[in-house]
Amino acid sequence: MNPFNLEIEKLKQKALDIRRDIITLLIESQSGHSGGPLSCTDMATALYFNILNHDPQNPGNPQRDLNFFSIGHVSPLIYSLLAESGYFPLKDLLSFRKMEGHLEGHPNCLHTPGIEVSAGSLGQGLSIACGTAYGIKMDRTERRVYCIMGDGEQQEGSIWEAVMFSAHYKLDNLCGIIDYNHRQIDGETEDVMDISPLTEKYWSFGWNVYEINGHDMNEIVGALKAANDCKGKPSIIIGHTEMGKGVSFMEGLAEWHGKPPKPDQGEKALAELGTTYAEWSERLRNG
Amino acid sequence: MGEMKKTRVGFGHGLVDAGEKNKNVVVLVGDLRDSTNVNFFAEKFPERFIEVGIAEQNMANVAAGLSLTGKIPFFTTYGAFATCRCLDMLRVTICYSNLNVKIGGAHGGISVGPDGATHQALEEISILRSLPNMKIIVPCDYFETRKATLAAIDIDGPLYIRFGRENVPVVTDKDTPFEFGKGVVYRDGGDIAILACGVMLYEALEAAHELERDGIDTRVINIHTVKPIDETIIIKAASECGAIVTAEEHQVYGGFGSAVAEVIAKNNPVPMEFIGVQDSFGRSGPPEELMKAYHLKAKDIIGAVKRVLKRK
Known part of the structure; x- marks a missing residue:
């Protein structure tokens, strides 16, 4: 049971808050990634606030579902999700990437509650999720395992080793989510190293595939719930998204993969998101 | 020269000892069941044995994931692959997260013989010593390998056991004490x-x-x-x-x-x-x-x- 179980409209509001968190903490840190966290926000929000059976007050709850972010660089999103869920105070977000805080540039599970495994080197999360899903099957329990991946990391060979493994062992308690924003550091995935057709690839490896609009909350929740009911094979949700979603001057631009907004750009972004740096940083400081 | 035995057989028997002692012990292998001697464990505990195929990087992180469910996974392959091919997984996932993953590194040393340089692991200690949280045991013979393998399940965190392919002299016996960390x-x-x-x-x-x-x-x-x-x-x-x-x-x-x-x-x-x-x-x-x-x-x-x- 998800501890929040937010309805669609409240999920949309939570996603908006998380986008505000992301921009605010990036203004504060002046270091970190903007594009991926914003493109992945809606799917991750639906997972953490409607689907995932997690326990922010007891992160190691042995009955919990597990989610692995294979894309450690979306840490602004990850930390916002965890703080908004109650794993740690919102004010911690203002210490992102700073020596005095516990929020590393890429997440460290030994420092930050709610992180299952440290991440930062791409292509590793799905294998970890496979191992956990396999272990849960050995225990004959009903816990589920999720893995949020990027599109660019589908270029890593180890992903496909894991894709093969999970279908071979019929890990139907495993659900992958791909943030398919078609952008990576060096440009468009189609130009850097084309990963398409992803649906056909996963399908041919024996997976159950959902291809959705990764910004449509109804489609996201629908796919996540449908995946829960799929038996005999793992599921993948391929969410078509837009890099930098929600901030007009970032949308669709690969250049926003790995940089933060400058303070004036950040203020402009927050205005588009219906707030100001003063207002939102105050909310975080008091949270 | 007295009795000769293979250290890899010591590892295989040690895994069975460990599996008998602790039901959370799980063994993974990358298409090298017999030559790493995890076959003994596979025959005794088939429900706790996982064949991963020729995909060592995946195997290392599947082991990492298993450890999050309370299992004590040993992933096993030739030392050359366990360290060099899986180094990023060992560094970023297993050691940085300090996960309870054990690594069985077979075919350590030049005594691997005719297979030649690609299969003669000569770098594992150098590589692994530089990873924080990693522990390394290099046992001297069959009995010490068997005891080290059993001891590994009670040592928290990443741990590598190095063993060889060929028969080598037995210099300890079944009663020789083994204490981790003590020369x-x-x-x-x-x-x-x-x-x-x-x-x-x-x-x-x-x-x-x-x-x-x-x-x-x-x-x-x-x-x-x-x-x-x-x-x-x-x-x-x-x-x-x-x-x-x-x-x-x-x-x-x-x-x-x-x-x-x-x-x-x-x-x-x-x-x-x-x-x-x-x-x-x-x-x-x-x-x-x-x-x-x-x-x-x-x-x-x-x-x-x-x-x-x-x-x-």
């Missing part, structure tokens, strides 16, 4: 100390026996735990013997000898010599001939002792 003096002496790990312990004992005829009183110490290394026994050997020779079936750069040298340099600098593979790849050949060709025999240790004693 063991196998022969006392005050003129020179030979510190060895793995199969080189036997060569060190042979060398000490020969040196006795020349009136050189030789201490031989088995350092089965290379990380964390037993600093106390090393410092004591340096201060009481005044010179040290290290012996490993491994590259000398960054390996066991380097680990000893770090302790010596920091605490009590004395002359040292390093027996090991001297910055070269291996090659195909009969194991015993390779050990001679790469200067890993007792006579090579004797030469090193005589050289270092002149600098004492």
Whole structure:
């Protein structure tokens, strides 16, 4: 049971808050990634606030579902999700990437509650999720395992080793989510190293595939719930998204993969998101 | 030479011991079931055995994921692949997260023989020593490998056990104590100390026996735990013997000898010599001939002792 179980409209509001968190903490840190966290926000929000059976007050709850972010660089999103869920105070977000805080540039599970495994080197999360899903099957329990991946990391060979493994062992308690924003550091995935057709690839490896609009909350929740009911094979949700979603001057631009907004750009972004740096940083400081 | 047994069989039997002792022990292999001797475990506990196929990177992280469900996974393949191919997984996922993953590194050393350099792991200690949280055991024979494998399940965090392919002399017995992290003096002496790990312990004992005829009183110490290394026994050997020779079936750069040298340099600098593979790849050949060709025999240790004693 998800501890929040937010309805669609409240999920949309939570996603908006998380986008505000992301921009605010990036203004504060002046270091970190903007594009991926914003493109992945809606799917991750639906997972953490409607689907995932997690326990922010007891992160190691042995009955919990597990989610692995294979894309450690979306840490602004990850930390916002965890703080908004109650794993740690919102004010911690203002210490992102700073020596005095516990929020590393890429997440460290030994420092930050709610992180299952440290991440930062791409292509590793799905294998970890496979191992956990396999272990849960050995225990004959009903816990589920999720893995949020990027599109660019589908270029890593180890992903496909894991894709093969999970279908071979019929890990139907495993659900992958791909943030398919078609952008990576060096440009468009189609130009850097084309990963398409992803649906056909996963399908041919024996997976159950959902291809959705990764910004449509109804489609996201629908796919996540449908995946829960799929038996005999793992599921993948391929969410078509837009890099930098929600901030007009970032949308669709690969250049926003790995940089933060400058303070004036950040203020402009927050205005588009219906707030100001003063207002939102105050909310975080008091949270 | 007395009884000969394979250390990989010791690993295989040790896994069965561990599986009997703890139901959370799980074994993974990458298409090398028989040659790593995890077949014993697979036959005894098929429900806890996972074949991953030829996908070592995936295997390392599947083991990482299993550890999050309370399992104690041993992932097993040849040491060359376990360390070099899986290094990013070992570094970022397993060691950085300090996960309870055990690694069985088969085919350690040049004594792998005819398969040649690609399969003769000579770098594992150098590579793994640089990873925080990683522990390394290099047992000397069948019995010590078996005991180290069983002991590993009670040591939290990432741990690597290195073992070989061929029959090697048995120098311990089933009752010899094994204590993780503690070196063991196998022969006392005050003129020179030979510190060895793995199969080189036997060569060190042979060398000490020969040196006795020349009136050189030789201490031989088995350092089965290379990380964390037993600093106390090393410092004591340096201060009481005044010179040290290290012996490993491994590259000398960054390996066991380097680990000893770090302790010596920091605490009590004395002359040292390093027996090991001297910055070269291996090659195909009969194991015993390779050990001679790469200067890993007792006579090579004797030469090193005589050289270092002149600098004492």
